[in-house]
Amino acid sequence: MAFLQRKRVDLSTLFSKDKHSDFHTKEYGNPFFWIFVFLLCFPLVLFIVYPTLLLFIRAFQGDNGFAVFSDVLKRYRLAFWNSIESSFFSAFLSTILAFFLAYGILQLKSNIQRICLIILSISLVSPPFISSLSFISLYGRRGLISYRLLKLSLDPYNKYGVIGMQSLHFTCLNILFFIHALRAMDGKLFYSARDLGAGPLSIVKDIVLPLLRPAFLASFFISFLRALADFGTPIIIGGRYSTLASEIYLQLIGYSDFQKTAVMNILLLFPALFSFYFYRRAMEQSDKWNGEQKGRTRPDFPANFLIRTVLSILLCLFFLFECLQYLSIFLYGFLRFDQGEVHFTLENMGELFQYNLSTMYLTLALSVITGFFGSFFSFVLAYIVERKLPFGKKTIDFVLSLPYLLPGTCFGLAYILAFNKAPFRLTGTVWIILFSLIFRQMPLGSRMASAAISSLPKNMERAGRDLGANPIRVFLDILFPILLPSFLSSVYNQFTQSLTTMGAVIFLISAKYKVLVYTLFDAINRGSYNVASLISGIMILLSLAFYLLLEGCRFLAKNRY
Amino acid sequence: MSRNEIPASQYTKAIGNIVANMDGISFRYGKKEPYVLENFSLSIEEGEIFCLLGESGCGKTTCLQILGGFIFPECGKVTIAGVDYSRIPPEKRPVATVFQSYALFPHFSVMENVVYGLKQKGMKKKTREDLGEKYLSLVGLSGYESRNVTELSGGQQQRVALARSLAIEPKLLLLDEPLSNLDAGLRQKIREELKILQKKLGISMLFVTHDQEEAMGLANRIGIMREGKILQIGSGEDLYRRPVSDYVRDFFGESNRISYQGKDYILRPEEIGMKNEKASVPSLSGELGKEENEVILEATVLTVQFLAILKQYYVEWEGQRIKVKISSRAPFEEGERVKLFFHRLEES
16 A cells, blocks of 8 residues: 555656646647636736735825825834734744644544544634633623622733733634644654654654744744734724734724825735745745655654643643633623623524624625635636646746735725726625635635645546546546545635635625624624624534535535545 | 674674564454454564565564554563563663654754664763764765755665664664665665675664565565464575465465376476477476486477566466476477476475
């Protein structure tokens, strides 16, 4: 078996060497091929490159372009430093915490591991400020635990609240990231280290940690990037502590000063670019080390009694916190507090119906369309780029990662600038929301698609062509069924992201078309935590329902093929 | 290989002493799984190269992992150099494993890899790097100290893994399919080098493989395994000429069954000679016997294949098809009458 796998690796390297010979097949003489490529690339230019360009043009427009810039620099210096400070600490804490927790989870039995993973994935389907909501409701000034149980009056509305909330929220994704990185390690390395006389602590120090360095860096920089762009948490829990992202939000919503916010966004873009660059470099390094392994065995992580005990305590605390958090979201929606007494109530449901629930249907529709259409587009594009295009891979890759590295506020503003006048007047319509969702999630989908497609042996397509299928048939009959599982995961990811993401969309909604996340954010800002709890509960349930639906699809498809 | 000498005193060279012993070992990968090894016993003598040979899934790698301490047996005893190591973790055992995929630490340089085990022993940096130098030159990799292991070729990685394991001066070196990741030419070369190195150091080695040529070429003794049991232990020649069962016989090549005068003879194609009026060509590897023991069969050539160093014939004798492999200088053509001759060595 190992032999066969090795053989396949050898063959694939063989064929990647003769890549150039593949680029002289007749597709390149076919004008329809190029029209197809143009049709694929045109939306990228229109919905990614063009808005980004306009953002820069707008920032430096007019005679006093640089005056605005220096004015912004002066006025928002503190917010800028706050951004850097809180993002740094959130990224740092969430990365360190995530490593320990991930290491602890991998020591657990597999069925307990699965439960942990399920709890963690709930965090992925809730917006970042949800932690803040439940934190306030549990530990805030009138919190369920701090005030009603312990009679304390805590004040979380400051810098530490922001850092704490962001750290805890990012930790969940980072744990999944570390679990993936740890599982990708070759167990033989630990075997041979033990064989050479190394004990558990030495192995962690000499082998696990150094090999995880790229994962640490990647996790740090991606969290840094997310923290920079997060404006929900500082607005909800920051009190007087504001970051550049939250200032941008307030400026844009309150004053609609496009030039000033454009400049502020560009200011935010610098650290974002910087951390994205380091994130990508770290990922490349990690691929290089993992690519070297042949005949891997499942890693068996070294631990002794002390390590296990410390990690177990940490895990218990963390998961207790997480469970309380999600429990509180559900319970808070159905509880009422009267003079220290707690009642079960459906009143909040009534209040919820006073909000415009049509946003729920609209959001659901938008998310489903984004999920399927965005994923399909990503897969077709990735296929063309990975397999068919003789050039331009790097450029398309860069363009595709733009929406990811641009903070949400940036992307939203860019869309306003690009689509508020002819010839592409879209503001106020539902289309601008849809396009922003699709293209904002595109990087995620296209990464998954590229990974899935590049791991397929090329000869399978060749065999298909050989047996008389045309390229489109090869894609539909051979590749698509094989890629279906990764396609469905991509659909699910894009769906939940569209459902919960707030960054760009919140600037693009209009009186007529609102999204659920906005209703939620609005409810929290008005102080109706009960309603907010119900809405976030609905979001989690919607994600779950969609997940089950897709699992059903996968099951049916599996039985068919 | 360099000619740097290692004092022979480091490895006491007294063939015949048992260096490692597995006694009554049983192992399975779970309470409901079948036993991979059941009541398994094996002794490795000091200074020998022992090979466990078998198809994949026969339990040979499990056996290696039990000796290495990566898995603990359900019952039975593992002794190394006279000490009971049955329940001792790998880091405390005086054995070292060269893994099939080498398991080199990708973030370490060549030198850092080689001296890692010495570092665990608490050796000073200077001392361990001197030793590292010595073992690197022993495997012919002097000058590669600061290279990154991921930059090395497969053969070089193999040597680094070997040097790394040798550096801790184990009582027993375990090798898991040591040559299977190399291409054919290199495999032969490293096989020779391993043999020379083993002679020089006098170290005991246990390696597992599914390649019978590798086993014959490298090992002093071979144990052929099937379904968790050793069927036969012996030198390559023992197993080839005096197999105890059909399975062992077929592992080392093909055989013909010939019924002649009420007796069954099992003969390998290369143990049969051919002659007629044109020429007389002796068998390639049949044993010589007395004239009166010779059996002669009158047969007709059905097909001939020229295979460079030998010719492969199918001949027909009394309705039985017999395969014969013989020197490629044999002049017999299709349809010719020939006499097959061999000595009565084995009867069943």
